Amino acid sequence: MPIFHYQFIQNAFIAGSAVAVVAGIVGYFLVTRGLTFAGHALSHIGFAGAAGALLIGIDPLFGMLVFTIAAGIGIGVLRRDLHEEDINIGIIMMLMLGLGALFIALYSGYAEQAYSILFGTILGISRTDVFVTLGIGAGAGAALAFIFRPLLFSSIDPEVAAARGVPVRALGIAFLVIVAIAVSMSVQVVGVLLIFTLLVGPAAVATRLAARPLAAVSLAIAFGLAFTWSGILAAAVFGWPVAFCIATVAFAAYLPVRLATANAGRRT
Numbered sequence: 660m661p662i663f664h665y666q667f668i669q670n671a672f673i674a675g676s677a678v679a680v681v682a683g684i685v686g687y688f689l690v691t692r693g694l695t696f697a698g699h700a701l702s703h704i705g706f707a708g709a710a711g712a713l714l715i716g717i718d719p720l721f722g723m724l725v726f727t728i729a730a731g732i733g734i735g736v737l738r739r740d741l742h743e744e745d746i747n748i749g750i751i752m753m754l755m756l757g758l759g760a761l762f763i764a765l766y767s768g769y770a771e772q773a774y775s776i777l778f779g780t781i782l783g784i785s786r787t788d789v790f791v792t793l794g795i796g797a798g799a800g801a802a803l804a805f806i807f808r809p810l811l812f813s814s815i816d817p818e819v820a821a822a823r824g825v826p827v828r829a830l831g832i833a834f835l836v837i838v839a840i841a842v843s844m845s846v847q848v849v850g851v852l853l854i855f856t857l858l859v860g861p862a863a864v865a866t867r868l869a870a871r872p873l874a875a876v877s878l879a880i881a882f883g884l885a886f887t888w889s890g891i892l893a894a895a896v897f898g899w900p901v902a903f904c905i906a907t908v909a910f911a912a913y914l915p916v917r918l919a920t921a922n923a924g925r926r927t
Contacts, residue, residue, distance in 0.1 A: 677796035679883035686862030702854035707755040710762035727839035735832030779850035860909035
């Protein structure tokens with residue numbers, strides 16, 4: 660296709676693919692471990708970090724990484740009482756959103772940079788951004804591969820895993836750090852406001868279609884790639900926001916799967 664001759668399209672597809680693969684794997688564990696709200700909170704905490712980075716004149720990605728990784732470790736350490744977990748995360752997110760609003764108010768640069776944090780700018784990323792994204796994605800992927808089996812065990816049956824000597828708490832903290840990295844990667848694709856699109860959308864469809872973990876993870880990656888590629892193409896052709904296109908494709912895929920599986924469950 661002629662559209663692929665443009666470097667900005669090539670950059671978008673390469674970076675988007677890296678993000679989709681990592682987000683697909685991370686998203687499966689987020690859904691399985693019941694941590695989707697934590698993933699949502701980390702995206703807003705990352706907004707504060709990115710806004711603070713803009714304020715002091717450094718790359719927003721590094722600000723996001725610092726804030727989200729620190730918050731991921733904090734959430735993992737404090738994750739004891741599951742009944743109060745959402746309240747604690749919500750309070751932390753509220754504070755970080757306030758800080759983000761303060762940083763943006765103090766920022767005197769171009770508003771487009773703050774806007775890109777909220778909605779993503781994948782069609783405007785540079786080749787350097789692509790290499791940074793690939794490097795971060797490779798690191799996150801290697802970390803996931805290293806802890807995959809014990810993380811899966813502790814996600815499905817944490818009590819039995821702990822009884823067999825699996826470091827469940829340490830794995831939980833390590834996973835939240837990886838979630839923080841995935842959130843920071845995903846922001847340039849879909850932005851803070853639609854981070855759930857890639858972190859939860861593909862995994863939500865995949866877990867409805869496959870019961871086995873490896874099959875569900877593989878499907879989550881495939882759906883993430885399909886949503887991302889479709890969204891980039893639609894945005895390039897029609898001029899619509901990439902985040903809107905990806906979110907629409909994800910919703911269009913999830914809704915019939917959700918209805919079909921719900922009807923099948925009723926029949927059985």
